[in-house]
Amino acid sequence: MKKDQxxxxxxxxxxxxxxxxxxxxLGTLPFRxxxxxxxxxxxxxxxxxxxxxxGWDVLLSLDPRDPNVFTPDRVSETRILPGYSLLSNDSxxxxxxxxxxxxxxxxxxxxxxxxAIGRLADHYDQMCxxxxxxxxxxxxxxxxxxxxxxxxPNGSAARxxxxxxxxxxxxxxxxxxxxxxxxxxxxxxxxxxxxxALRVSRANDLILTLSPSPTQLDSExxxxxxxxxxxSVTCEADAYNTRGLVGQYRDAQNQMATVLGNSLNKSFTxxxxxxxxxxxxxxxxxxRAAYGLTNPINYDSAAGxxxxxxxxxxxxxxxxxxxxLVGGLDTHFGTQLTHATNQRAGWNAIADxxxxxxxxxxxxxxxxxxxxxxxxxxxxxxTPLINGTGGRDHHISSSALLMGAGxxxxxVFGKAGDINMAxxxxxxxxxxxxxxxxxxxxxxxxxxxxxxAKLDYAITRTEPLKAILT
Amino acid sequence: MRMFLLTAVFALSACxxxxxxxxxxxxxxxxxxxxxxxPIIPLPDPELQGGHVGRAxxxxxxxxxxxxxxxxxxxxxxxxxxxxxxxxxxxxALVNAESTEPNLVFAKFLEDGAREVCTAAAAADLTTPLAExxxxxxxxxxxxxxxxxxxxPTAKKNLVYLxxxxxxxxxxxxxxxxxxxxxxxxxxxxxxxxxxxxxWGAICIAMMTDPRxxxx
Numbered sequence: 001m002k003k004d005q006x007x008x009x010x011x012x013x014x015x016x017x018x019x020x021x022x023x024x025x026l027g028t029l030p031f032r033x034x035x036x037x038x039x040x041x042x043x044x045x046x047x048x049x050x051x052x053x054x055g056w057d058v059l060l061s062l063d064p065r066d067p068n069v070f071t072p073d074r075v076s077e078t079r080i081l082p083g084y085s086l087l088s089n090d091s092x093x094x095x096x097x098x099x100x101x102x103x104x105x106x107x108x109x110x111x112x113x114x115x116a117i118g119r120l121a122d123h124y125d126q127m128c129x130x131x132x133x134x135x136x137x138x139x140x141x142x143x144x145x146x147x148x149x150x151x152x153p154n155g156s157a158a159r160x161x162x163x164x165x166x167x168x169x170x171x172x173x174x175x176x177x178x179x180x181x182x183x184x185x186x187x188x189x190x191x192x193x194x195x196x197a198l199r200v201s202r203a204n205d206l207i208l209t210l211s212p213s214p215t216q217l218d219s220e221x222x223x224x225x226x227x228x229x230x231x232s233v234t235c236e237a238d239a240y241n242t243r244g245l246v247g248q249y250r251d252a253q254n255q256m257a258t259v260l261g262n263s264l265n266k267s268f269t270x271x272x273x274x275x276x277x278x279x280x281x282x283x284x285x286x287x288r289a290a291y292g293l294t295n296p297i298n299y300d301s302a303a304g305x306x307x308x309x310x311x312x313x314x315x316x317x318x319x320x321x322x323x324x325l326v327g328g329l330d331t332h333f334g335t336q337l338t339h340a341t342n343q344r345a346g347w348n349a350i351a352d353x354x355x356x357x358x359x360x361x362x363x364x365x366x367x368x369x370x371x372x373x374x375x376x377x378x379x380x381x382x383t384p385l386i387n388g389t390g391g392r393d394h395h396i397s398s399s400a401l402l403m404g405a406g407x408x409x410x411x412v413f414g415k416a417g418d419i420n421m422a423x424x425x426x427x428x429x430x431x432x433x434x435x436x437x438x439x440x441x442x443x444x445x446x447x448x449x450x451x452x453a454k455l456d457y458a459i460t461r462t463e464p465l466k467a468i469l470t
Numbered sequence: 471m472r473m474f475l476l477t478a479v480f481a482l483s484a485c486x487x488x489x490x491x492x493x494x495x496x497x498x499x500x501x502x503x504x505x506x507x508x509p510i511i512p513l514p515d516p517e518l519q520g521g522h523v524g525r526a527x528x529x530x531x532x533x534x535x536x537x538x539x540x541x542x543x544x545x546x547x548x549x550x551x552x553x554x555x556x557x558x559x560x561x562x563a564l565v566n567a568e569s570t571e572p573n574l575v576f577a578k579f580l581e582d583g584a585r586e587v588c589t590a591a592a593a594a595d596l597t598t599p600l601a602e603x604x605x606x607x608x609x610x611x612x613x614x615x616x617x618x619x620x621x622x623p624t625a626k627k628n629l630v631y632l633x634x635x636x637x638x639x640x641x642x643x644x645x646x647x648x649x650x651x652x653x654x655x656x657x658x659x660x661x662x663x664x665x666x667x668x669x670w671g672a673i674c675i676a677m678m679t680d681p682r683x684x685x686x
Contacts, residue, residue: 198575209578214586221656225676245572249529
């Protein structure tokens with residue numbers, strides 16, 4: 001595999017060199033020709049990590065309870081109050097547990113959802129919901145860092161590498177920006193810097209990275225500059241490359257040429273630009289339609305961010321995208337409707353992303369969802385009871401959602417208790433409650449994600465949930 | 471010849487005498503007594519070490535890059551602090567080790583920085599009357615305002631100066647010829663396009679984005 005990759009890289013390099021040579025001889029079209037000579041192909045296996053920040057209410061989405069069973073009258077017994085009736089001010093929210101409509105050819109859903117799941121319920125046939133996860137914390141930083149790395153933090157300080165870093169470090173993809181961390185932390189404690197995520201806090205940061213330099217020279221002088229870089233270096237300079245450092249830098253420069261030559265920054269601009277080719281504007285219109293984006297486009301909304309995930313994967317820019325998809329969930333005060341509205345925005349954005357990936361053919365066969373694993377998580381959930389100020393506080397038990405490649409679909413694994421939604425003990429082979437079973441911890445989920453791509457999960461010091469793996 | 475023989479005899483006699491017998495004169499160095507030196511272990515055979523000995527070459531850190539840009543051009547890249555994390559600087563909160571990988575993001579932002587700093591330095595040089603006060607073209611006589619009229623020896627002299635300034639090693643041989651030819655082509659184009667600052671500015675960009683600028 002590595003040998004094949006090396007051969008491919010060498011072939012690309014030779015193609016690029018030929019483009020350089022041709023440019024030198026003809027004195028025309030060097031930079032773009034060079035850029036296009038190199039391939040920009042989607043990764044065979046992609047990963048998406050989507051974070052709902054603030055602590056989500058799983059009753060509203062991944063772990064619902066029937067309000068006809070868990071009634072206010074039984075609260076002292078169950079310690080659970082779904083509160084779906086409190087959403088009745090907005091008729092777009094159902095006030096009962098949601099059973100997805102059967103998808104053609106997929107069979108009926110084995111998963112039920114809360115009222116805020118939105119359009120994502122339509123993709124039940126791609127999902128595995130894991131319930132009753134014991135987060136062992138109700139502190140925000142500890143919870144999400146635990147889920148990011150699969151290692152319980154020291155105090156609030158993260159340990160280990162982010163799962164995306166782990167994946168990129170092991171798989172060594174050839175994508176120009178292997179990992180993007182958008183509005184989320186990223187850690188690397190043992191891999192080379194090439195496994196680091198490109199950390200951006202706004203859409204504009206990403207576009208800046210992919211955009212041509214703001215200082216452009218005369219086109220003929222640019223050509224000379226490219227030609228100068230293509231020259232062989234002296235023996236003395238070559239000595240710096242004895243361990244590949246210069247070669248790595250040259251590769252990075254070539255990648256940069258590829259990225260800039262393909263005008264990838266334009267791929268992340270979803271508004272029409274009159275001076276751009278009609279085909280590109282048509283592509284933008286398709287993205288806007290797929291993600292429900294309207295002018296002026298809010299790139300930093302959940303829908304805008306989901307569109308960027310889809311673009312990064314489909315254009316072959318990245319293998320892993322980690323993203324803080326939606327916030328506004330830490331609702332200790334206020335109404336259930338606020339939380340439900342914010343949460344649904346995230347689920348609908350994921351639904352659009354999944355629809356986009358399912359509808360896009362992957363070069364290696366099948367569609368992009370066949371090559372993509374999506375993990376959706378939050379740092380913990382919210383209390384099953386409503387507090388005195390109309391909100392919900394932090395609760396130790398949570399749920400997570402896995403979708404796509406390497407994961408069994410249309411299934412639920414684990415269960416939170418019917419009293420106070422306590423994190424239960426489950427049989428790891430079946431996912432069913434078992435007093436002699438074990439807690440489901442974040443590292444179990446991370447190990448499962450790594451194992452879904454046949455990666456080394458030893459760093460999690462646990463076994464994956466094999467019942468979930470295909 | 472007589473003088474040479476006398477010197478040689480004197481040197482030979484000095485080597486054979488004990489150091490304690492001849493007190494050193496002012497301004498002379500006392501030879502180190504090597505008689506009791508432990509055996510010197512030769513460096514490993516490079517052929518057995520993958521073609522290299524000693525430590526591996528490294529990419530400069532963000533702090534070193536910042537200092538290098540300031541030292542070589544006399545000005546600072548305006549974005550270096552805001553992009554420091556992307557260039558690899560550790561914040562010791564989320565990232566506790568400086569990344570010195572010469573990756574895509576580093577290459578991209580260094581390119582941006584080199585263009586900003588070099589074109590600014592080249593533009594400033596054009597308004598600096600004294601050649602010796604110029605940053606990028608101190609070897610070019612101030613009377614030459616049309617860089618396309620620089621002769622090859624002058625261009626090479628300035629390229630040697632710039633490469634020494636940027637990399638700590640002068641351009642020479644065939645590589646110097648190549649750079650000189652490229653400069654003359656760029657200078658001619660810069661004159662025609664009325665973008666004089668891009669003549670030496672482009673050379674500065676090429677040198678600042680060259681591996682020799684970012685490695686040590």
